[in-house]
Every structure is written in C-alpha cells, then in structure tokens.
Amino acid sequence: KKCWGHNLLKLIHDLFSTNKESAAQQDNKLLEKNRSLVMLLATLVVSITYAAGLDPPGGLWPDDRDGHKGGDPVLLATHPTRYKVFFYSNSVAFVTSLVVIVMVQSTLLLQHHILHAAMILDLFGLITAYAAGSGRDFTTSIYVVALAGVVLVYVVIHIVFFTLEDNMDQVHQRDADKLDKRRDMLLLLAILAATLTYQAGLTPPGGFWSADDKFGHRAGFPVFLDNYPRRYSAFFYCNAASFMASVTLIVLLVNPTLYKPGIRCYALYVCTVVSMFGLMGAYAAGSSRHLRTSIYVFTLVAAVFAFLTIQVVIFLMQNHRRGPTVNVSSGKVASDTGTEEKNLREYLMPIGVLAASVTYQTGLKPPGGLWQDNNNGHTAGNSILHDTDRGRYRAFFYSNSTSFMASIVVIVLLLPWKGLHLPLGRMYAAILLDMLGLLVAYAAGSTREWETSSLVIALVVPVLAYIAAYAAVFLFRNKCQCGKGRANEDSA
Template sequence: SAREALDKARSLVLLLATLAAAITYAAGLDPPGGLWQDNSNGHMAGDPILLTTNLARYRAFYYCNSVAFVASLVAIVLVQKEKLVKHHALEAAMILVLFGLIGAYAAGSCRDVNKSIYAMALAGAVLIYVVIHIVFFTLDHKDKKDDAREDLLLEKRRKRLLLFAILAATITYQAGLTPPGGFLLQDDKLGRHHAGDPVLLDNYPRRYNAFFYCNSISFMLSIALIILLVNPNLYRPAIRSNALSVCTAVGLLCLMGAYATGSTQHLKTSIYIIVLAVVVLLVAAGLLLVFLLKRHGNSKKNPPSAPIKQKDQKGERKKHARRKYLMLLGILVASVAYQAGLKPPGGTWQSGDSGYEAGNPVMHDNRRPRYLVFFYSNSISFVASIVVIIMLLPQWLRKEQQGEWEKWSLRVMNWTIRLDLFALLGAYAAGSNRGWKTSMYVVALIIAVLGYFVIHMKISTCLERRRKKRDAEAAMGIIV
C-alpha cells in the first residue's frame, strides 16, 4: 500500500542518514593524515597535517565530507515531512550523501591522484557489472506480476543486503581514511614520504597497496549496492539474477583480504589468516557437499510422488527472523572485529626511533603472548562471521530443496555465531587489560552471568509449576 511504501522509504532514509552522519562527523573531527603534535615550522599542534602538506586534497576531502554530513542531518530533520518523502526528495539527498562519501574517500584515503581516480572508478565499474549481469542472466526471465509472495521474499533479501552494505560502507570508510599503523608525524629521512602519509606505505608499500585496494573495492561495492537498493526498478532484477549477491560476496572476500593485509605487518601472519579463512570455507563447502549427496541419495530411494507444499506463513516468518538475526549478528561481529584488528589495543609505534618498527602493535612487542591470544581470537571471530554472511546470501536451490537446506544450514550458522561470540569474548579478555588476573576476572564474569541465567530459569520454572499446581487444585475444588 501507499502507506507501507512511505514508511519503507522513511525508514531507509533515516537509517542511511544516521550512519552517514555518524561516520562523517567522526571523520571530520579525526581527519585523514593525522594531527600535528607540536608547534613548529609554521603549523600548530592539533592542526590537520594534510592542511599543511597537501592543501588541495584536504579541501576536497573536507568539503565532500561536510556535504555528506550536512545533507544527512537535513534528511534526519525533514524525514517526517511526508511531501518530501512522496516526491523522493530525501532519497535524492541520500544519493548526494553517497557521492559525497565517494569523493571524501577518494581524496582522504590516499595521497596519489591516480589512486584517487582508480577508487572513484571502482563504483562505476560495479554499476556497469550489475547492468551486464542483469542483461545476460534475465534474458529468459518471465516477470511474474502480482506475485505477493515473491515480492515479499525480494523485499526481505533487499533488507538483508542493505543492512550489510550500510555497515560495510561504514567500517571501510573509517578504515580507508585512518589506515592501520597510523600516519607519519614527520618527513622520512630519505624524502620518499611526507608527514601525513600512512606508516604502512612507508614500511611495506605492497602490503599497503593490497590493503588499500581491497578496502576500497569493498567500500565502493557497498556504495554501489546502496544506490541500487534504493530504487525498486533496479534492485528487483538485480536480486533475481543474484547480481547483488555476487557483489556482496566479492565485497566480503575483499574485506577479508584487507583484514589479512592490514591487521599485521608480517607475511607469515597474513598467510595464517588466509589459511584460516580457507579452512572455514572448506568446512562449509564440505558440509554443503554432504547435504547435496544425502539429498541426492534420498531422492533416488524415495522419488517424490507429489510436489511438496509450501510452508505456512508463520514458518516463513520464523525462518526470515532467524536469517535476519544471524545476518545482524554476523555483520556486527565482523564490524567490531575488523576495526579491532586494524587498530589493535595498545596502539602502534609511531616511529622507529625507540628500536621498534613504526606501525607495529605495541602489545606485539611488549606483551606478545597476550597479543597473540587477542589477535587469533579476533581473527577467528572475523573470519567465521564473514562465512556466516556468505552462507546467508545464495538463493539458488530449487523450492523443494530449500526447506531442508535452510533447516540444516541455519543450525550450522547458529553454532558458528556462537563460536564468533566466544572468540570475541576471548579477544576482549586478552585485549582489554594487561594482567592475566584481570583476564580471569572477565572469564569469571562470563560464568557468573551464565549462572545467573540458570538460576533465573530454575526459579521461573519452579514458580510456573507451583502456579499450575494451584490452578489444577482450584479446578478440582470447583468440580467437587
């Protein structure tokens, strides 16, 4: 109905505007390139370094970021005006916000003009790919008109994809503007790099480039997905042809690549992360193969005599709620783990004057066992979350197979999410303090909270039994 469409547009604008305002506000106060730490050479402590070293680039970033921030605030204030929503004025403002984010990212995430051009071209490349994918994969597609169930499923998939795209854009925008390792606070001795350049670029140019392009691809994919998901005429064929699912999967893999290259400066550790991701993916693929073989064997023994009926709406709603729950948890865990991996607790060395390598985590050198516990717990949580999100994307099974597949896969993903959360607890216990005694207190708190829930359930169960017993006795008294 018109009211539902209006509410849907309003909630979309509010969600986009809120997150855009949050990240642009943070980026404006903590600009790329860092801040001067002293008063010398014509600058003052606290001023943006780029303002001195690269004025044109800083202005491009600042004004693009400011346009996105102001447009987001205006949209939040005016979102209750139905006339503006009906005429799609606020959605047009959100497109302006997205282009502002693209411009700010291209200007602030690097110091080279060619890289800025490449970053902006990525968004256009994604849109072109989606159009080509739709054209070639929907040639024989017959659009079913007035199919309420299909429209409902498309809308649910759209919400999940939009949720991923918005949160992925948020974390990649921040990571691109403030890359892992921080920024140089002064020009290097060889004159190759200047103050405000990423430390990782100075130490390991190839690693930095790998991080930059992986993070940029994920960011631009997310922005392109948001642009496509705003318009029903665009997202319907794109979702039906699985073009958006392919883009999301590529974005997730690039996010994993950015994490592997940006969370450590050691090649061996990056390889460990990639191996960990491959192992988890192979386990998921193995489970999928077992399912398909089992399904194939059962179909041979017991060929279906009649088409399987569709499940009732209550069951569909329940499955959708579980998928939404898993997607939300997976995205949130991946987001916090990604940010924590790129900016580890304890910070990084800002220079190599003290005998340590600039950009290396301080905890890695001072408290190596604790850092390793944090790093690998955080990495397990991140990788498992990415795998869960990828498993939630495909919709390629036939309808008669979907019921059994969803029942089986949702159980696997539930256990994977639990692994995520336990690994996240381990990372928190190791990274939030510097003493093993305090870490044990965190573990004890977990046990205490679980004990509280057990006690609460026991008391609640006993009270429920007593209430039922009293009701039964009262009923018997009435009968007598």
C-alpha cells in the same frame, strides 16, 4: 428489481471503497518503507562523516613547529587542494544528511523522491571524500573512483544480459515482499561494509607520519605505505574495492527499477560477495605485518568453510538415514519450516554483522597502540603489544581474526542463493565459534595480566548460573500455580 439494482450499486460502491482503502494502505506501507530507508542511509552518512571530519586523513600536528599550529590538519598544509576537496565533500554529505533527518517526516518530500535524490548526493559526496582523503596522488584517486564505475557497469550489463526474456512485471507482483526483504538484507550488509571501509580508508592501520624527517618520510603520509608498500597496496585496493562496491550497491538498492532485476539475476549478490571478500583481503593485509600471519588468516577462512561443510554433511547423512517421512499436514510443516528458517536467518545475520564490525576495527587498530617511530629496534606503525607481550598479542590476534572470518563466512552463506539450501541450524556452530573468539580476544586485549584475563572468561560461569537460577525459579513458580489450580478444581 429496484432493490436488486440498489444492492448491486451498493456492492460496487463497497468493492471500490475496499480497493481504495487497500491502495491507501499499500501507499502508506510504501511510504513508511521509504522513510525507514532514507532515515537509515542518513544516519549512516552522519555517523561516518562526523567521525571523519573530526579525525581527518593525514592526522593532526602534534605541536606548534615549523609554522604549524598543534591540532591543525596535516593534510591542509601538505596537500591543501586535496584536503579542501575532502573537507567540503565530507561536509556536504554530513550537512545534507542532517537536513534529511530533520525533514524525513515530510510526506510530500518522500512521495516526490526529493529526499532520495538528496541521499544520492550524499553517497556521491562520500565517494569524492574517500577518493580525495584516502590517496595522496591524483592517479590513485582516479583509480578509486573508477572502481565504482566498474561495479556499476558490471551490474547494468549483468541485468541486461540475464533478464532479457523475463517478464519482470509479473514476477515483481508475485515476489514483491520477498524482494523487499532481500533488499533489506543486502542494504544491511552494504551499510556495514561502507561504514567500516570509509573510516579504515581515511585513517589506515599504522597511522600517519607526524613530521618530515631525514629518512624521507613525509608528514600526513601513511606509515604503513613507507614501511610495507606492497602490503599497504593490498590493503588499500581491497578496502577501496569493498567501499566502492558497497556504496554503488546502496545507490542501486534505492532505485526499484534497478534493484528488483538486480536481485533476481543475482548481480547485487555478486557485488555483496565482492564487498565481503574485499573486507577479508583488507583485514588480512592490514591487521598483520608478516606474510606468514596473513596466510594464517586466510587459512582460517578455509577452516571455517571446512567446519561448516562437515556440519552440513553430517546433517544430510542423518536425514538420509531417517528416510522420507509422510505427513498429511505437509503444507503446514513446510510453512512452519519456512517461517523458522526466516526467523533464524534474521537472528544470525545481525550477529554476524555485529561481530564483523567490531573485529575489523580492532584488528586494524589493535589494543596497546602503535609505535610512532623507528627507534630502539621498533618499527613505526607496528603493534606495541606485539613487541612487549607477544603471547598475549597472538591470543588476541588469532581469536579476533577467527571471529571476523567466521562472521564473513556466515554472512555470505546466509545470502539466499538459488538452489543452495543450507541447514541454517548448523550455522549456530559457526556463531558459537564467533562469540567464543570475541570473548577470548576481549580477555586478551583488554588487560595485561593473565590472571585478570582468566577472570574475564570466568564471568561466563556466574552469568550462566544466574540464568539457570532464574529459569528454575520460573519453572517452580509455574508448577506451584498449576498445583494450586488443580487443588481448587478438586475442592470444587
């Protein structure tokens, strides 16, 4: 009896010891997740605020004239209050992020969410800096800030009305890992949109006027605004909507109380889609100067969707012809399929993000630079390459636009929508189109000779030949080793 009691006490002790160890492991895992999240956000803010601080909105004076010093910010002279609001908000975000990066190893600060609070301050600094630097009047800045409020109010209302009867605690316990992975995906897309739109909003396509002139142009104002006011407004508000939606999304994703129900009711997915379509609208308006070209860009979206739809239909028809198959190990097959889809999604999403980031920036600021004045029949802010070598510019523009639009479409379709199970393998075709567009755009935009462009594209052949040769050597070596092994076995 004494032995039984001793064993029972030992069992209870071991049980609680295991639970404590498990709880400690869970705490460490959560701590590392929080550390990675804070580090990621701080790195984002440092990268964009550093660039914005060195290349401020409004541009720099090109030389010493009219009492200005060459290299000084134009906005400081024309709108001193607005520039100071931008500068100090941007600087606060930059310095705070640097401090957070240095102190992110502190367990105490992470456990008490002090660094999370600092990152929220960072994001509000970004919003203020963007509102001050992207506009030139108070009303426009208020509209920009109001966009963030609209997104936040929408998410809260969506969560409240669509999760009233859900038992959130039970669902979160069961799907915690799945929600965390979806949060990571949404956070990646939000960071992509915030990075691109912050820079594009502060330094819009077309550049800035470098001085006041007799035509009414004012130094520090966007050239795009004066030459194409409607197109600039479309670009400005699409870009601002994407930026505010992405920053608000990041703020919500930091708070588990908000992001878990927000993901379950797809409110945060809607914000992500709005952000992505805002990018598309800003690209279509800012990358070209003619309505017909913008229509062509949006037509590319429909073409990519149609292409993927055809691929999905072919896939479904092939499965229907094969008919249902019976497999005794269906559970294992389902598990393997789920793992394969997860790996494929993790492979395709970063590629789409990469292509979207590089093509958005080069589309708004094309190779060859922009005209700085309206002399000799040229329009300030227009692409120089468009006027000097139109065929090459079109090859670059349409290839770059195809890659960008295909990337955004793939990103949106890769989001795990409920009830929508697309064959991810068919996304390879869109990614292949994406990479091909990047290759052609690079070949057309990086040089001014067609022969050189052809050589750039032809580099694919030796690269593929090298890979094939390496694979052949590897297979031949394995075959020889297998032959030697069999010979040794026979001799033994």
